[in-house]
Amino acid sequence: MAILFAVVALIAAACSSSDDSSSGDGDFKVAIVAPSASNDLAFTQSIVDAVNVLVDNGSISEVAITDSTGVPDDAAVAIRDYANEGYDLVIAHGSQYGGSLQEIAPDFPETSFAWGTSADTFGLDNVYSYEAASDEGGRVMGIMAAALSQSGTVGIVGPIEVGDAKLYVDGFKAGVLIQNPSANVPINYIDSFSDVALASEAANSLIGAGADVLSGTAQMVVGAVGVAKTDGVLWFGTQANQTSLAPEIVVASQVYHWEGILEEMVTNVKDGKLGGELYVINFANEGLVIEYNDGFDLPDDVRQLGDAAVEQFKSEG
Amino acid sequence: MSDIFTIAVLVAVVASAIRLAVPLLLAALGETFGQRSGVLNLGVDGMMLLGAFTGYYAVLKTGNVWVGLLAGSLIGLILGLASAVIAVTLKAEQGISGIGIYLFGLGMSDLLFQKLVGTPIPIDTFPQVDVPILSSIPYIGEMFFQHSMVIYLAFAAVPLAMFVINRTTFGMNIRAVGEYPEAADTLGVSVARVRYATQLIGGTLAGTAGAVLAISLGIFQGNLTNGAGFIAIALVYFGAWRPVGVMAGALLFGFINALVLELKTLEIIPRDLSNLAAMAPAIITILVLAFAAGRFKAPAALTKPFTRGK
Numbered sequence: 001m002a003i004l005f006a007v008v009a010l011i012a013a014a015c016s017s018s019d020d021s022s023s024g025d026g027d028f029k030v031a032i033v034a035p036s037a038s039n040d041l042a043f044t045q046s047i048v049d050a051v052n053v054l055v056d057n058g059s060i061s062e063v064a065i066t067d068s069t070g071v072p073d074d075a076a077v078a079i080r081d082y083a084n085e086g087y088d089l090v091i092a093h094g095s096q097y098g099g100s101l102q103e104i105a106p107d108f109p110e111t112s113f114a115w116g117t118s119a120d121t122f123g124l125d126n127v128y129s130y131e132a133a134s135d136e137g138g139r140v141m142g143i144m145a146a147a148l149s150q151s152g153t154v155g156i157v158g159p160i161e162v163g164d165a166k167l168y169v170d171g172f173k174a175g176v177l178i179q180n181p182s183a184n185v186p187i188n189y190i191d192s193f194s195d196v197a198l199a200s201e202a203a204n205s206l207i208g209a210g211a212d213v214l215s216g217t218a219q220m221v222v223g224a225v226g227v228a229k230t231d232g233v234l235w236f237g238t239q240a241n242q243t244s245l246a247p248e249i250v251v252a253s254q255v256y257h258w259e260g261i262l263e264e265m266v267t268n269v270k271d272g273k274l275g276g277e278l279y280v281i282n283f284a285n286e287g288l289v290i291e292y293n294d295g296f297d298l299p300d301d302v303r304q305l306g307d308a309a310v311e312q313f314k315s316e317g
Numbered sequence: 318m319s320d321i322f323t324i325a326v327l328v329a330v331v332a333s334a335i336r337l338a339v340p341l342l343l344a345a346l347g348e349t350f351g352q353r354s355g356v357l358n359l360g361v362d363g364m365m366l367l368g369a370f371t372g373y374y375a376v377l378k379t380g381n382v383w384v385g386l387l388a389g390s391l392i393g394l395i396l397g398l399a400s401a402v403i404a405v406t407l408k409a410e411q412g413i414s415g416i417g418i419y420l421f422g423l424g425m426s427d428l429l430f431q432k433l434v435g436t437p438i439p440i441d442t443f444p445q446v447d448v449p450i451l452s453s454i455p456y457i458g459e460m461f462f463q464h465s466m467v468i469y470l471a472f473a474a475v476p477l478a479m480f481v482i483n484r485t486t487f488g489m490n491i492r493a494v495g496e497y498p499e500a501a502d503t504l505g506v507s508v509a510r511v512r513y514a515t516q517l518i519g520g521t522l523a524g525t526a527g528a529v530l531a532i533s534l535g536i537f538q539g540n541l542t543n544g545a546g547f548i549a550i551a552l553v554y555f556g557a558w559r560p561v562g563v564m565a566g567a568l569l570f571g572f573i574n575a576l577v578l579e580l581k582t583l584e585i586i587p588r589d590l591s592n593l594a595a596m597a598p599a600i601i602t603i604l605v606l607a608f609a610a611g612r613f614k615a616p617a618a619l620t621k622p623f624t625r626g627k
Contacts, residue, residue, distance in 0.1 A: 036538075036539065037427070037430075037431065037539050038431075039431075039436040039437075040437070041436060041437055045436075068427060068540070070540070155582070160592075161588060161591065186582045186583070187581075187584075188578060188581045188582050189591050190578070190581075190595070191591055191592055191595035192543065192595070194540060194543050195543045196534055196536065196538060196541055196543070197337060197340075197530060197534060197543070197545075198543075198574065198578070200534055201333045201336065201337060201574070201575060201578055202581075202582070204329070204333055205329060205575075205578045205579050205582040206582055208326075208329040208582075219538065222534075222536045223534050223536060225439075226439060226442070226534055226536055229439070230535075244436070244438070245437065245439055245536075246439065
């Protein structure tokens with residue numbers, strides 16, 4: 001039995017990485033529970049990068065990360081553990097964690113929780129929610145994608161039709177149609193956030209349907225990017241900068257910068273306000289940024305279309 | 318709707334189905350050997366994951382896809398040996414020990430990836446090999462003869478597995494220890510040795526399947542297999558413990574997945590039904606398993622450890 005427990009403990013340690021760091025300045029502890037790897041070049045990495053910015057500027061003294069918790073029940077255990085351990089802010093970074101958080105947060109009224117991407121705080125005073133206006137970046141990318149497409153077909157690989165993935169996909173399609181109203185925009189939701197092989201075949205299917213520019217969202221798109229690279233099809237990324245996956249074909253990436261709203265949350269929590277607000281990152285508050293691939297020879301007129309669309313969002317607030 | 322009834326769509330679906338089927342086929346063939354000898358290994362997915370990471374990492378470091386394939390196979394061989402020690406020598410309960418191997422592979426592959434690689438880095442993939450003459454046949458060529466070498470080798474493994482199981486002394490021994498180990502033992506067949514051999518074959522093929530998956534995709538990330546090892550185990554039942562049946566199951570599973578993807582691309586499946594469509598491969602597998610349950614007999618000694626004299 002002891003061996004069994006030792007194996008289970010080893011596996012538990014291996015399944016989730018935990019990274020503690022301390023700046024030694026101030027005393028504010030933040031925990032992150034996220035569904036995929038901390039360096040997934042997508043959703044989870046975006047929040048980890050943001051928290052690390054706050055560690056570097058001294059707003060946060062300690063960070064603990066439990067990543068790769070794709071199963072909400074596993075995440076619930078981690079969320080409750082961090083609350084028990086006295087973390088000041090526990091971030092449940094995944095739409096799928098909402099049900100768990102709704103149960104756990106009332107048990108810890110002195111702990112602040114943040115849940116994203118979602119607009120729902122469940123009416124609780126100790127829950128912040130946050131989301132990305134990813135449709136804004138989606139639209140910018142879609143405009144540029146349509147301008148670059150020779151075939152008039154631009155495809156999108158999506159995970160499950162929820163949250164910021166749906167926002168991004170809808171925004172991207174809208175952008176394509178703004179630039180080219182007669183464009184064909186096939187969308188393939190593979191109904192999985194983690195099936196890399198299926199995402200890869202979805203990309204093959206879209207290319208077979210004539211797409212010469214692709215985009216996609218969530219951590220399983222690494223497979224789709226590989227297919228795009230092999231077929232010489234252009235790619236627009238989102239959530240994190242995906243240029244390193246295929247410098248030859250990645251045109252630009254919409255990158256999430258959560259650090260601005262996280263800074264506000266941390267300040268609020270330090271001031272005694274533990275939740276009850278929704279935060280949204282967008283172009284206007286610089287939570288969304290388009291990062292271009294310097295190695296890709298993007299025509300000036302297409303770049304100008306993208307920049308103009310971003311400026312329009314900023315001016316509209 | 319008429320879009321689906323085009324030859325181009327058929328070609329795309331079949332080619333995609335073959336690609337999706339191959340990791341399942343390799344892993345399920347290996348599991349077939351094990352189950353025919355009476356050993357159920359539920360740890361196939363964990364073996365695939367470690368094979369996938371090892372294969373990926375070897376390619377990342379050497380730039381050679383064949384070195385990666387070999388590395389994945391070798392780690393599978395080692396895990397097969399571990400599985401044999403646990404199931405055959407230690408006579409552990411096979412279901413529980415298999416889950417342990419799965420969890421070990423799941424955790425260790427992710428841990429190694431995080432510590433040794435970190436952010437996903439693309440690697441070279443298997444080059445496409447067009448079969449001379451056949452690959453230029455319209456439609457047929459694109460469907461069946463414009464794939465990578467590992468895909469041809471995977472399908473070539475099916476008749477080889479049939480031959481070994483049905484036409485060799487070793488295969489006869491496998492079947493004997495899977496059906497009636499006591500009788501095999503009486504006739505001088507080492508049950509333990511045969512079961513060790515099938516676990517080594519099963520582990521090697523599971524590791525190979527994982528490496529094929531990772532190198533074909535050109536990337537690795539945590540839980541890359543997404544449960545493919547468990548589907549492979551189901552396919553052994555689906556295929557009634559016969560290599561051809563297993564191949565048919567893998568192709569059917571791949572075909573349905575590919576067809577659903579194509580229907581989504583063509584917007585023939587309404588978005589509201591997308592979730593339901595995504596479940597189609599699993600639902601059909603369950604239906605076929607239910608259909609096959611009463612018609613084919615599992616090896617009589619499956620999951621039963623052998624102890625002489627008991």
